[in-house]
Amino acid sequence: MKNLNKALILLMSLITIAAFSQTKTTLLYNGSSASKFDIVFMGDGFTSSNQSEFNNLVSDYFKAMFTHDNGNLDNVLSELQDAFNIYRVNLNSTQSGVTQYTCSNDDCSSNTASSKNTALNFKYSGCWNCCWMQKSSNTDNKINNALSTVGLSGADFVVVILNEPGFGGCSYGKVLSITKSMSNNVLLHELGHSVGRLADEYSKPGCFSGTNPSAVNVDKNDNPSKWNKFAKSTITTGAPTEYNVDGFEGGRYNTSCIYRPSSNSTMRGNTSLFNPPSYNEFWKRNKSKSNYNFNKPIIGNFQGNSYNDVVLHYGNYITAYPTEHPKGFTGSGAGITRPANSYVTTKRVKGPGGTWYVSSKDKFYVGDFTGDGYDDLLVFYPNNQYSRLGILKSTPTGFECIKKIYYNLPGWQMRNGDQFFIADFNGDGKDDFYIFNAVNWNQGYMGMFKSTGSNFSYVKRYDKYLPGHFMSSTDKYFVADYTGDNKEELILFNTNSKVTRMFKSSGISLSKTKEYFASLPGWTSKAGDKYHIADINGDGKDDVYIFNGTNWGPEYLLLLRSDGNEYKYIKRYDDALPGWNMNNHDKFYVADINGDGKDDLYVFNNQDWSTQYLGRVITNGSTVSVNYQSDWIGGWNLGSADKLIVDNRKTGRDNLFIHNTNWFAYMWSGTSNMYIKGMYKDYIHAFKYHDYGWY
Amino acid sequence: MKYYALLPLIFLFSALNCKNYTSKDSQNYRHKSEDVSINQGFYFTVNFEFTQDNYQLISKHQNDGNLSFDIQIPTDMFLVAYKKDKLFFYSELTDPLTMRTVGEREMEETMEKGSLNINLPKEFANKDSTKNLDIYIYKVNEYMENFESSVVLKEKLEELEQQQVIRKRYTINASQLAHFLNQ
Numbered sequence: 001m002k003n004l005n006k007a008l009i010l011l012m013s014l015i016t017i018a019a020f021s022q023t024k025t026t027l028l029y030n031g032s033s034a035s036k037f038d039i040v041f042m043g044d045g046f047t048s049s050n051q052s053e054f055n056n057l058v059s060d061y062f063k064a065m066f067t068h069d070n071g072n073l074d075n076v077l078s079e080l081q082d083a084f085n086i087y088r089v090n091l092n093s094t095q096s097g098v099t100q101y102t103c104s105n106d107d108c109s110s111n112t113a114s115s116k117n118t119a120l121n122f123k124y125s126g127c128w129n130c131c132w133m134q135k136s137s138n139t140d141n142k143i144n145n146a147l148s149t150v151g152l153s154g155a156d157f158v159v160v161i162l163n164e165p166g167f168g169g170c171s172y173g174k175v176l177s178i179t180k181s182m183s184n185n186v187l188l189h190e191l192g193h194s195v196g197r198l199a200d201e202y203s204k205p206g207c208f209s210g211t212n213p214s215a216v217n218v219d220k221n222d223n224p225s226k227w228n229k230f231a232k233s234t235i236t237t238g239a240p241t242e243y244n245v246d247g248f249e250g251g252r253y254n255t256s257c258i259y260r261p262s263s264n265s266t267m268r269g270n271t272s273l274f275n276p277p278s279y280n281e282f283w284k285r286n287k288s289k290s291n292y293n294f295n296k297p298i299i300g301n302f303q304g305n306s307y308n309d310v311v312l313h314y315g316n317y318i319t320a321y322p323t324e325h326p327k328g329f330t331g332s333g334a335g336i337t338r339p340a341n342s343y344v345t346t347k348r349v350k351g352p353g354g355t356w357y358v359s360s361k362d363k364f365y366v367g368d369f370t371g372d373g374y375d376d377l378l379v380f381y382p383n384n385q386y387s388r389l390g391i392l393k394s395t396p397t398g399f400e401c402i403k404k405i406y407y408n409l410p411g412w413q414m415r416n417g418d419q420f421f422i423a424d425f426n427g428d429g430k431d432d433f434y435i436f437n438a439v440n441w442n443q444g445y446m447g448m449f450k451s452t453g454s455n456f457s458y459v460k461r462y463d464k465y466l467p468g469h470f471m472s473s474t475d476k477y478f479v480a481d482y483t484g485d486n487k488e489e490l491i492l493f494n495t496n497s498k499v500t501r502m503f504k505s506s507g508i509s510l511s512k513t514k515e516y517f518a519s520l521p522g523w524t525s526k527a528g529d530k531y532h533i534a535d536i537n538g539d540g541k542d543d544v545y546i547f548n549g550t551n552w553g554p555e556y557l558l559l560l561r562s563d564g565n566e567y568k569y570i571k572r573y574d575d576a577l578p579g580w581n582m583n584n585h586d587k588f589y590v591a592d593i594n595g596d597g598k599d600d601l602y603v604f605n606n607q608d609w610s611t612q613y614l615g616r617v618i619t620n621g622s623t624v625s626v627n628y629q630s631d632w633i634g635g636w637n638l639g640s641a642d643k644l645i646v647d648n649r650k651t652g653r654d655n656l657f658i659h660n661t662n663w664f665a666y667m668w669s670g671t672s673n674m675y676i677k678g679m680y681k682d683y684i685h686a687f688k689y690h691d692y693g694w695y
Numbered sequence: 696m697k698y699y700a701l702l703p704l705i706f707l708f709s710a711l712n713c714k715n716y717t718s719k720d721s722q723n724y725r726h727k728s729e730d731v732s733i734n735q736g737f738y739f740t741v742n743f744e745f746t747q748d749n750y751q752l753i754s755k756h757q758n759d760g761n762l763s764f765d766i767q768i769p770t771d772m773f774l775v776a777y778k779k780d781k782l783f784f785y786s787e788l789t790d791p792l793t794m795r796t797v798g799e800r801e802m803e804e805t806m807e808k809g810s811l812n813i814n815l816p817k818e819f820a821n822k823d824s825t826k827n828l829d830i831y832i833y834k835v836n837e838y839m840e841n842f843e844s845s846v847v848l849k850e851k852l853e854e855l856e857q858q859q860v861i862r863k864r865y866t867i868n869a870s871q872l873a874h875f876l877n878q
Contacts (some may be wrong), residue, residue, distance in 0.1 A: 034738060034760030034814075129806070131796045140810045143743050144754060153740040153756035154814045173789050173811045178797065190797060194789070197770040211837035211860075214770040225840065228841030253802065288765045427874075 004362060010170035013583075025061055026254045028086040030315075036289050036296035038085045038155040042146065044120040045098040045163030051090050054243025057161055057180050064184030065191070076274060076282045077191065079683070082317050083289035085408035089150055091119035097163050101134075103127040108134070112607050116618045118147070122177060133177055136312065143175065157194045158237035159187070173446075176374060185270040192267050192274065196282045201260040201268035203250035214253075216266055219259055222247025227261040229691040237686040238331015242266075242273040243688045253479045276687045291360075292683065293316030294659040299645050300375035301365035302394040309378070309649045310339045310664075310684070316358045319345040320398060323647075323666065328688040333688035333695070336628035338666050338678025340686040344398030349390075351400035353454075358392040366424040367431030369393070369451045370402075378433065380420060387414035391455070403455050403656050410458035412447045415440035423488035425459075425477040426507035428448055432459075434490060436477060445469025448509075460509050463686035466492070468512040470502050480533040482562040483513075491531065491544070498525035502566065514566035521569035523558045526551035534590040534599035536570065537561055544568075545601060547588055555582035559619070570622055579626035579683050583608035591646040593669050594618055603628075604644055612638035616676065627672065634676035635693040636665050737817050739876055745791045749872045750832075750865050751803040752875045753810065762816050768842045769835050772864070774813060776830045780849040783828065784816055790834065819869070820876035830867035836860050 030036050041061070043054040065086075074499055092118040101123050102111045106128035112123070114136070120143060121136035133224045143160070147153045160177040169178035169186065176190050192198040199215035212219060216226045223231060223246075230245040237244060242262045251260035253270070260268065264274035272280070291314045298311040298318075307323040319342050326333065326340035349356040358380060365378040370393055377392040377399060392399040407414060417439035425432050430451040438444035446466055448459040464471060474496040481488045482502060489505040498518040502512040518525045528550035536543040541562045549555040553574035560567040576582055585607040593600040593616050601617035603626070615628035631638055639660060646654035647666070656667040656674065665679040678686070679693045687695040738760060742753040745810065764785045771793070776784040791809030796802045818824055837860040845851040855861050 031757060032760035034762045128796060128798075128802075131794055140742075140744075141753075144812065148754075148756045151758075153812065155812070156756045167798055171795040171797055172806070173791040173809055174795070176797065178836070182798065186798060197767070197787075199770070214768060214838045216768075219838070226838070285765075285767050288763070454732050525833065694834075 007393050008288070011652055022146045022149055023090045024087070024152065025088040025090070028066070028081065028084060028087055030082045030085055031216045031284065033085065033152070033154045036085045037083055037156045037157070037286060038087065038152060038329045039085045039159065039191075040089055040147065040159045042089045042120070042158060043091055043093075043098060043163065044122045044160055045093050045116060045118045046091070047094070048092045050096055050163060051092070052162065053180075054090065055088065061159075061184060061187050062086060064188065070076070076279050077188075077195070078292055078293070079319060079342050079685075080282060080286050080687075081345060082347070083286040083593075087150075087152060087155075089146055089152070090351070091146060093118040093163075094215070096163060098133075098164050098674055101125050103130045104388055120160060120682075121161050122160065123164060124166060124168075124179070126166045126168065128168070131170035132166075132179070133162065133164075133170050135172075135177075147695055157191075157608055159190075167369075169654075173557060178608045183270070185266065185272065188272075189266050189270050193279065194276070195286065196278060197285060197529050198267050198274075198281060199252050201251040203255040204257075206254045207256045208252060208254035213252055213258075214492055217261055217265075217275065218251040220257065222249070222259045224259075227275075229694075230261065230276040230280075230687060230689060232689040233333070238329065238334060238688075240273055242271060242275045242326055243329075244332070244339055244688070250677040276690075277325070279685065279687075281430075287682055288637060290513070291317070292319075293661050294664045295647060295661055297664070298364045298366060298377070299647065299657060299661055300377070300394075301650075302375050302399075303396070304374045306649060306652065307337060307655070308375075308649065308657075311364070312684075313358070313361055313362065313364060317345060317347045318349075318358055318399075321684050329686070329688070331688075333686065336677060336686075337461035338682070338686060338695075339664070339684050342684070343396075344397065349399045349401045351393070351402050353391065353401045353403040354394060356401040356404060363420075365420050365422050365433070368429075368431070369431050369432035370453050372426070373585050375389055378420065378422065380418065381415075382414075382416040382418070384416055385413065387418070388417065389414065389456075409447070409449060409456065411461050412445075412449075412458070419477070421477055421479050421490070423490075423505075424486070425505040427486040427488075432456070434477070436471075436475070438471050438473040438475060444473070444475065446471060466501075466503060466512070467510060468500075468515065469503075472496065476531070478531050478533050478544075480542035480544070480562075481540075482542045483564045484539065484562075491533065493529060493531055495527040495529075498527070498529075502563075516567075520546070520558065520560060520567060521554075522572045523560075530588065532588050532590050535597075536599055536619055538597040538599075543567075543599075545588065545590070547586065547605065549582065549584045549586055555584065555586065557582065557588075557624075559622075559624070571624075573624070575616060577603075577624055577626045580617070580628060587644070588617070589644055589646050589656075591648065591656070591669075593654060594671075595653040597649070600624075602644060602646065604642075606638060606640045612640070614638060614640070616674070618667070622685070629673055633667060633674050636663075636667075636676055704790050711823035716775050717859060729807065736761065737818065739815045739817065741815055741872075741876070742793070742812050744808065745865070746808050747792065750867070755876060755878075758814075762814055766843050766846060768839060769833075770830060773850065774830065774832045774867075776819075776869075777849040778824070778827055778829075779827050780829075782849075783818075783845045785811060785846060786815075788813065788832065815872075815876075816841060822870065822871055822873045822877070825873045828869040830869050830872070831863050832865040833861045833866065834864045835863055 041058045046054040099116045100113045103125040124133045158175045159531040164179040199218045235246045242265045245261045247259040265275040296313040299308045303322045310321045321339040347358045356531045363380045371375045374394045379390045381388040391403040393402045419436045421434040432450040433449040443464040449456040476493045478491040488503045490503045492501040494590040500516040502514045504513045530547045532545040543561040546558040557573045559570035589602040606612040611631045613630045615626045641660040645657040651670045666677045667674045668677045740756045744751045772788040774786045791811040
């Protein structure tokens with residue numbers, strides 16, 4: 001009998017442990033709890049057989065938080081997602097549903113109507129003046145024990161979902177409890193409180209009499225410093241109304257004597273958009289938890305319009321911004337072409353080819369590999385014999401992984417030192433690539449791989465020699481269609497031997513059409529020569545600008561044109577260009593600046609002078625002339641850390657993207673100078689107005 | 696690798712500043728907050744129970760990781776620790792005594808008692824260093840434009856207190872806390 005009792009006690013203990021045991025599921029992990037904002041979802045009143053319902057509820061909330069349900073307008077949580085860790089903790093309650101209690105007027109004392117044995121002992125009244133629900137005396141302990149058991153005691157915010165169909169939620173400290181009937185936007189509103197530290201913009205009759213609230217989205221003044229940078233003197237118009245910032249009376253539970261920044265918003269009417277100061281506050285408070293920066297922008301025509309779009313690669317995330325008139329905008333700010341609001345932020349690119357997990361080591365290359373007129377991404381993960389290659393096809397909503405290649409291409413073992421040169425070498429309209437490696441093997445290799453639209457197939461591999469050329473690690477290759485036959489070929493310059501060779505593509509192989517030994521027409525080659533492939537005279541055959549700012553006393557710029565087989569001398573400039581005194585650290589960028597079909601050069605020098613200079617080297621096909629701007633371009637203060645990327649367009653003027661770690665801008669080329677179209681600090685987002693032009 | 700002519704076939708089988716109108720100094724400006732990381736390897740989560748005038752240490756848990764803090768203008772409450780009057784640790788808090796009704800009309804109410812988990816650096820368990828450690832929890836009364844520059848020194852924070860834009864609500868007994876963390 002004693003043994004039977006012991007067995008029963010043991011059995012009951014096991015049942016109890018099973019009933020209240022908790023399991024943790026990681027929905028989003030980006031780093032240690034100490035460095036990220038941890039959000040934990042828990043349930044109360046869900047039995048073991050109710051857990052799939054709880055999981056679905058959490059899944060819906062999770063999707064609302066991290067997908068772009070608002071079109072391209074915003075989802076600040078999604079854009080900031082690498083600042084968060086999200087967990088689901090499943091708690092099995094013994095009984096389904098939660099304890100009910102009655103209430104009347106202001107009497108919230110617990111008159112229990114029906115009692116339930118649940119994991120966290122929440123009680124629901126359905127009375128607004130009683131916060132709809134309340135904790136039991138041991139609820140906090142139970143929450144803390146559950147968190148501690150699964151290693152999440154340091155969580156920043158806990159959302160408890162009650163298995164209760166009635167309406168309501170209650171917030172206290174770091175805990176939010178809501179019933180399962182609460183909408184996604186209610187949760188987003190509550191995250192506005194906890195993650196963005198925002199105030200309610202609600203109001204009810206009354207004059208606000210307190211001191212000025214600390215939250216950025218309410219103020220006793222109608223044009224406070226909290227949001228006046230987003231407010232134009234004459235209020236902006238059109239959709240989205242949340243972005244028309246002014247001092248709107250009413251907020252923080254009072255209709256007067258206090259102001260909010262927009263007529264409606266997530267923090268007022270649970271609309272889908274936070275107003276600009278609120279959106280900005282999310283970033284300000286959480287950017288230090290994110291790896292987001294502008295150090296590695298990738299430019300390509302991913303959305304298929306006339307301008308190049310922007311993909312940022314930071315940590316193990318990519319986020320993409322279309323360069324366009326912002327979608328969803330009417331009225332003010334609608335007609336400004338600029339990198340607008342992110343349409344995807346992700347660390348996983350899924351698709352028929354598998355899932356590509358973005359790594360901080362990834363190297364991205366841009367090309368239209370599918371031939372659909374949209375640029376795609378070729379991504380290389382260098383990891384010695386375990387290197388990977390992926391094709392990420394652009395789609396209207398992001399990217400799709402259509403092929404993942406592990407370790408080896410046909411006839412090619414991938415290695416860290418592989419250099420990819422994107423080129424349509426067979427002229428079929430789909431970008432292919434040359435791949436070169438002379439550092440990981442005891443001889444050089446050059447491969448040609450053509451795109452099939454969904455994969456790459458082997459075309460040719462050269463071992464040790466290209467036709468008439470011994471490959472080495474001092475080779476520098478440049479893609480150029482110097483024959484004008486729409487098949488992109490290779491120009492070689494070897495910095496050691498100073499030889500220049502031109503390799504024509506037949507589509508299946510290369511042949512040498514010309515070689516120059518240490519000299520080109522009008523030019524003695526030196527190791528510091530910088531080649532810039534460009535169609536200088538607009539004849540459809542790629543020519544070349546060559547700059548040397550280091551190997552001689554003066555600096556030199558040479559213009560050579562291609563006749564289809566070899567280079568012919570156009571012009572050489574010694575020391576100065578008309579309107580520009582060349583200097584050692586001049587950096588040149590090929591672009592058709594004036595849109596005349598002849599490739600010009602942007603020239604940037606941010607090191608050699610007391611201030612920084614950005615010049616436009618315009619060619620007429622035989623000579624060049626330069627105009628420049630210095631120090632400031634509109635609201636952009638040129639700096640030593642700035643880097644440029646050309647917005648290389650199919651037609652029209654080629655513009656510029658300029659960036660450093662925390663700043664990003666889009667500059668347009670005007671008839672006589674450059675001007676800013678969009679400028680961003682800390683994050684890219686299109687607002688209707690910003691006093692400093694940061695939108 | 697590529698010494699052998701047949702290898703391609705084998706492979707075939709196997710594969711298939713800027714920047715505002717204010718000044719150039721802003722170039723290195725990230726945002727006003729200070730992001731400080733304490734290299735420690737672990738930190739504590741302490742469950743506090745609060746009343747209007749007092750607090751109790753309820754439970755503690757040790758977590759792995761380097762606790763960092765980021766100073767932003769606080770909206771509700773904050774815990775601040777000074778070592779020899781210089782800022783040592785900062786954490787923005789949510790008032791544990793405020794309860795807010797969610798849905799329809801939101802409303803804030805004050806509770807008599809509430810609890811809060813606060814993450815604290817491991818140095819708080821060092822009994823020797825707590826001799827010079829002052830730990831306070833302040834309630835925010837009003838918006839403070841330049842809070843980040845005020846909080847770095849104890850005397851500057853006391854000026855804010857004198858101006859009544861913040862109110863000291865709790866003084867945490869550092870040696871009692873250290874003792875608790877070492878239990």
